[in-house]
Amino acid sequence: MAQHMDRETRLDIIRCAYAKRVLAAAGVSNRRVESAFAAVKREDFLGPGPWPILRWGRGYEKSPSRDPVYLYDDVLVGIIPERNLNNGQPWLHALLIASAAPKRGEHAVHVGAGVGYFTAILRHLVGRSGKITAIEFDAGLAVRLATNFTAAGNVRVIQGDGAAAEFEPADVIYVNAGATRPADSWLDRLRDAGRLILPLTSNKGFMGPEAGPIERRGAVFRIERGAGEFLAQWISPVAIFPCEGARDADSEAALNAAFENGRVREVRRLYRRDDVPEADCWVRGSGWCLAYR
Secondary structure, three states: OHHHHHHHHHHHHHHHHHHHHHHHHHOOOOHHHHHHHHHOOOHHHHOOOOOEEEEOOOEEEEOOOOOHHHHOOOOOEEEEHHHOEEEOOHHHHHHHHHHHOOOOOOEEEEEOOOOOHHHHHHHHHHOOOOEEEEEEOOHHHHHHHHHHOOOOOOEEEEEOOOOOOOOOOEEEEEEOOEEOOOOHHHHHOEEEEEEEEEEEEOOOOOOOHHHOOHHHOEEEEEEEEEOOEEEEEEEEEOOOOEOOOOOOHHHHHHHHHHHHOOOHHHOOEEEOOOOOOHHHEEEEEOOEEEEOO
16 A cells, blocks of 8 residues: 555656646646646556657657656657557647636537547546537547546547537537638537637648648637637647548648748638638638638
8 A cells, every 4th residue: 555655646746747847848827727737647548558659750669668657748649659640749738728728617629539638638627517528530549538538427428520520519629630621510619708729730741840840731729709700819830630521622722822921820810701801811711711800
């Protein structure tokens, strides 16, 4: 028992240090998000070690042992490494989750939930009075996701297309895959004052520097609904796994051109119409655009 308690105490200290490092790397000061990263056990979602950890330029390397300490670093951990599918970069998730600002009692939808580690952080933030809808396209991962939340009464798991799945109106929609357009279902089901975290990515790949400058490949936006409009704000460049169901060739081509113009940080609004002047648009798709004003 003493040995077990010593191990758990050690890991608690390590998790607290990890949470502080991750938020510092994200440039975020948020006690609630830091507390969530310190509280949720990453090893509970990634299965038994050793774990495949992505080392840029070297590929995946197994952790030296099954000690969970190796998970508490700002690293990508492979969940289907042969497909380059990972449990994502903690600092980026800390930044995006802080931008989404989940509150106690809210409904958060997680699109591309994977095995559920970051879903659990969202759950910690909405609390017992809130609820989570976790959507995962890959059938095998969805089984793991559901298993990881078997005892969680406020988590609903859906296997399917995150752009087409039915869910109740949401305060937060957190998309963890690269779309080329905002799905109508995400915008339609976003409550007033709700926040959509939306990664938009080109077709230039998502793995490593060899795919080109990350600023030319993707960007994450915070979309907030209110007073009959959608305010938009650039958060970060991103390279991320593609989102099934939310991509099309025309939008990819438009994004490729938009990323080349270098004005992504000037985006201020999302419009759901086609009559916005071309000069005001950073990117335009059929029935929507991201605009500078």
